[in-house]
Amino acid sequence: MLAVRRIDDELAVxxxxxxxxxxxxxxxxxxDHVVAELAQLSREGPADHPGSEDGxxxxxxxxxxxxxxxxxxKPEQLYFTDSEDANRLLxxxxxxxxxxxALDQQVTVQKAFSGPxxxxxxxxxxxxxxxxxxxxxxxFRTKPAIHRFPGxxxxxxxxLAQHVVEDYGGDAARLWEDAADGADLRRRIAALPxxxxxxxxxxxxxxxxxxxxxxxxxxxxxxxxxxxxxxPEALERYQAAKxxxxxxxxxG
Numbered sequence: 001m002l003a004v005r006r007i008d009d010e011l012a013v014x015x016x017x018x019x020x021x022x023x024x025x026x027x028x029x030x031x032d033h034v035v036a037e038l039a040q041l042s043r044e045g046p047a048d049h050p051g052s053e054d055g056x057x058x059x060x061x062x063x064x065x066x067x068x069x070x071x072x073x074k075p076e077q078l079y080f081t082d083s084e085d086a087n088r089l090l091x092x093x094x095x096x097x098x099x100x101x102a103l104d105q106q107v108t109v110q111k112a113f114s115g116p117x118x119x120x121x122x123x124x125x126x127x128x129x130x131x132x133x134x135x136x137x138x139x140f141r142t143k144p145a146i147h148r149f150p151g152x153x154x155x156x157x158x159x160l161a162q163h164v165v166e167d168y169g170g171d172a173a174r175l176w177e178d179a180a181d182g183a184d185l186r187r188r189i190a191a192l193p194x195x196x197x198x199x200x201x202x203x204x205x206x207x208x209x210x211x212x213x214x215x216x217x218x219x220x221x222x223x224x225x226x227x228x229x230x231x232p233e234a235l236e237r238y239q240a241a242k243x244x245x246x247x248x249x250x251x252g
Contacts, residue, residue, distance in 0.1 A: 073212040079232050080113035089117050091210075094172035095126050095164060101203055102160050102194050107148050109226070109239065118146045119157065128170040131161035159193040167191070176207055182218035189219075202226055 077087035080100065089096045096116035104112040120126045122139035136158050140150035147153040167188075168174035175192075179185035185207075189200045204219025205227025220227060229235045 075210050078113075078206070078210060078226075079229055079235050080226060081110045082232075083114060083117065086114045086117040089120065089126075093126055094175070095128055095131075095161070096120070097203075097206070098160060098164070098172055098175075098192065099126075099157055101199055102156055102192070103147055103153055104199070105153075105194070109235070111147070115146045115153075122146075128161045128164040128172065131158060132165045134158070156194050163192060176211075176213050176215060179215045182215050185213075185215045186219060 075091045077084065078090040078097070079087055080090060081087055090100055090113060091097075093116070099116040099119065100113035103115040116126065119131075119136070119139060122142060123131065123134060123136065125131075136154035137151055140146045140154035140157075164170060164172050164175075168178075175188050176185055179188055185204070186200055189195050189203055195203070201219055201221045202225050204216045205221065205225040207213040207216035207227075208220045209227040210230070224238060224241070226238075229238055
């Protein structure tokens with residue numbers, strides 16, 4: 001029965017991907033600036049491109065960089081921004097966490113993960129069904145813009161909310177709570193709009209190390225990730241080590 005259910009799930013995912021492609025194509029024809037943003041995002045590299053400024057979807061192997069690893073089950077905050085309110089929202093609202101990772105492209109960690117709070121303040125909610133049915137572009141473009149590419153990312157977050165509604169009844173936590181094992185969790189994360197291999201590992205590390213999700217343990221890579229960040233100081237050390245590593249790569 002489990003095998004049959006997984007086959008049905010995969011067919012459903014393929015069907016939704018085809019439908020979303022048609023929707024995006026229609027939107028693109030009607031919205032030239034979103035097309036331009038998507039084209040620039042493509043030129044500058046995918047969300048998992050290791051040369052970007054993105055927080056953690058990066059797969060950088062940082063030599064001689066050691067962070068103590070703890071496993072929490074209900075963190076009060078995720079220390080990915082300079083705002084306690086934004087950090088608490090990331091820890092307490094599963095959809096906020098997914099939105100933060102979705103926005104983690106071509107901006108800093110702090111900018112990406114401050115986005116969910118900005119969306120909530122401007123739209124009035126992070127209810128998945130509401131976001132799925134709302135044109136988010138005005139909220140993203142209002143200054144200060146939520147992202148460097150507001151049109152493209154407004155579209156991505158709406159698609160993410162639609163996915164959560166369609167696959168998990170609007171409850172983002174079900175993505176990991178209902179996962180049968182690591183392979184199932186990997187498949188679920190990979191089906192999210194804009195989530196490639198690096199983000200699978202990065203989100204997996206956060207779920208394993210900050211939330212104690214057993215199915216995520218095998219997804220966490222051996223190199224440091226945002227999952228190892230448990231304080232503002234740890235985030236600072238992590239980003240400093242990444243900058244040093246990138247500088248070394250450019251010099252070499």
